[in-house]
Amino acid sequence: MKVQKLLTTASVGALVLGMSTAAYSDNWRYAHEEYEGDVQDVFAVAFKEYVEENSDHTVQVYRFGELGESDDLMEQTQSGILQFVNQSPGFTGALIPAAQIFFIPYLMPTDTETVLEFFEESKAINEMFPELYAEHGLELLQMYPEGEMVVTADEPITAPSGFDNKKIRVMTNPLLAETYNAFGATPTPLPWGEVYGGLQTGIIDGQENPLFWIQTGGLYEVSPHLIFTGHGWFTTAMMANKDFFDGLPEEDQQLIRDASEAAYDHTIEHIQGLAEESLEKIKEDCSECTFTRLTEEQIQAFRERAPQVEEAFLEMTGEDGAALLEQFKADLEAVNEE
Structure with missing residues (x-):
């Protein structure tokens, strides 16, 4: 195992006395953006358990706000x-502009099976993204979906005109802001810690998140109208500091890769049916909530605005973005053909 501290004279003496084969253990620190029991936490705990069951290392998990x-x-x-760290491209978009590709509306499929197959087989995700992250000192270990994005607002919305004059909270992500500009809303960047209060006081009129996050965060309490627009999935990424990772011995690098694979498999199993379960909990708890599923005709009115977001993505990302988008579309086409 890697020794991160200089050996003291006493420890050197202990090694000479026959402990030279003793393994050294490290405590690795891992932070994510969600609460205990949420999807990123499920992944982090599974990663921690694998590491600790298969090595002398320990993993300290830090949750949202800590x-x-x-x-x-x-x-x-x-x-x-x-x-x-586990972080959505919604926040890494400013650092890695091409990661914003997940926020081009109606690019991703909407059914769970196709989405999962795409993440498993996509060359863009599994080959191109690691290179992009490495350029910024990050070892990308996994990208995985958490759930379909659902909009909540202060009233039901069925057309782009319904977003007129609506201040919709977005992550600090230029392309996501462009999406809501295209939809006709006023995108309003806001840290997560201020979203509930912003909805409660009317600073913002709505926001978007997966259903489980809307439920566990209680967003439906202050933003009771849920709109299923079908425009995308929330994606997140688990990564390591690259200098740290590259400095590890091969067995620890493989341990981390194996742990991230085990955590991925466990998490994908966890999200099966999670949206439906979260929706039922919201319905049981909120008699004032409404649930609007757009028809194909209604969705088309939003989909027609997507090309301007794609154009903005290409302007922001240049050749890297164009190559990534081309591969992304080829990967999606291959999955749909299967």
């Missing part, structure tokens, strides 16, 4: 304070 907001977590990871 070490700051998402921007803070990325800074701590890049500086080496954290060894691992």
